Amino acid sequence: MVSIKDVAKKAQVSTATVSHVINETRFVAEETKQKVYMAMKDLNYQPNRIARSLRSRKSNTIGLLVPLVAEDTSNFFFMSIANGIEKVLKENGYNLILSNSNEDEVTEKNQIRVFNTQLIDGLVIAPVNGEDSAYKKELTGDYPVVYIDRHPSGIEGDMVLVDNLRGAYEAVRALLNKGYERIGFITGTLGITTSDERLKGYKQALEEKAIPVRKEFIKEGPATFEQGYQLAKELHEAEVSALFVANNVMTMGAVSYLQEHEVKIPEEIGIIGYDDYDWMKITSPPLSVVRQPAFEIGKVAVEQLLKRINGSKEKYTEVMLDSELVQRGSF
Template identity: 30%
Template sequence: MDHSTQGRSGEPLRRATMRDVAALSGVSIKTVSRVINGVSTVSDELRERVSKAIAQLDFQPNLAASSLRRTDGATRQIALLLEDVANPFSATLSRAVENVAREHDTLVFAGSLDEDPQRELELVRAAILHRVDGIIIVPAAPDHGYLHREIRTGTPVVFVDRPPRGLAADAVLCSNAEGAREAVLHLADHGHTEIAFLGDEHVISTVDERVQGYRAALAERGLPERPGRIALDLPDPQSAARAVAALLDADHPPTALFTAQNLVTIGAIQTLQARGLHERVAVVGFDDFPMADLMAPKVTVVAQDVMRIGTLAVQRLFERIAGDDAPPREFRVPTSLIARGSGEIPPP
């Protein structure tokens, strides 16, 4: 019998199957399965025959199918659903999750939600259909009650960056309000009394927390919150650049900017550079980003420990996968202010 996976002329190549391995090695399919899964009761002689057949046929086990036969049902796959895989925050988060997942022999499948609740539902549904062992999500939907059934039936979910709504689940967040407060206090302590806030879309919970921190710092220093000084719904550098231009063109322009997201910071700096004001208007951004320390001036930021956030989230997920049924917890990871120059520019 010809056990080769090479197709004849005009025929497509076919992957070798466990049946092919069993036929070539002269054993049962059950014995092949036991060898692949490392069952210790298989004799050395049978194991060697099966191993030679696997090598000869270049056989690759179907892990998705074999997971259905595992006693624990694990697929060794988790889903990581991010705001945008191209965002520096998301990229670092993905790296942290992958580092820990590798230690658990688990693959990570990542996708972008693009702040679209419908996209979130689609990707969660796809992850469930692929029988992932768990999900880490930076959510976009306003209500996560739809995940009740998945958690009850054994698919753990850990939220990152934003807490769940309508659902009790583990969440790993940063100290948004405190980080924003520290940023604005830093600007105030360098003499600024006219400080503007620029942030992402207002429906995002982190934006609300950072606005709270901004207002708390103004109140702490006895500074007024002037009308029009909070600009929200800035999802990209272009919209942030336009918002900064509008602030600068106002009758009483701010002397300092607190930009509450890294893409917003980039857009703000673009406008300041275009107008030659990058060394006259102070900037503190929330979230570090590549090349922030190479600009002139270097950009002062409130940095999240994204590696720590991602590591905590995936560790918590694997604890849940292993059977931890303790009540859900919220973890807060502190931020740190990195003074580089832009946040230390004094007012005129």
């Protein structure tokens, strides 16, 4: 194996100089640096990144922990966030390690413990739920953390969120303004802050128009295609005039039910879904949705994380990004 001594000999410098070039621990003239780099290239010498990280306490690696579930199309949402993160990291010479909590609190805790041993410089995390038990006890690593998408209760920290309440409110208000009043609401499991906020937005829009909130029009279930299909069936049979589906995979299930039973959209029922994916543009008619700024969430989150890594002591920030109602032909 090629050693640092071999590099020093070929570059005709001391081993200390090679070490300073690799670890950037002391000024080295540009001409000397180039000699060392050329020697490393010629000898195909690869510095030991782990040893280097242990010496400098800096790995130039960021962790990302998100709740991916195999059957949930929200994976596209989190992957868009990851793309935003990775773009900024590449521009700043950092690498990304992606980990999955699988929407399970025990798995999430275990993944955080793994990150605590991996010498990461910072962590971006989309929490499994809004409780704080998984964080105060587990986040013992010496690195900054930025929370995204969901707001964990009882935690002080930097957060990048989307105004889910406003997004749901504007969607339901748009349905109301079109004359729909018997509006059904389909949601994934409540208790997650994003789901709870979307329900609040739904209720707020109805109350503002003095329309009673009817419990039988609010349907909750696991965020699956099958549940979206079944709950849309129940609401259609309850003769709602419109559906607001606050979860993307359940939107797919709901649309499938309506198409399968030849329910005319928007003549017989209006519908607005959540998040914006290509399949929503090719339904007949194209589906109206609440679009979230996924890429921007990742970009803003990692920019704040890098500030912390570089020593920022400013107060914790909570950035609230706006969603957008995209009107197509479904209401």
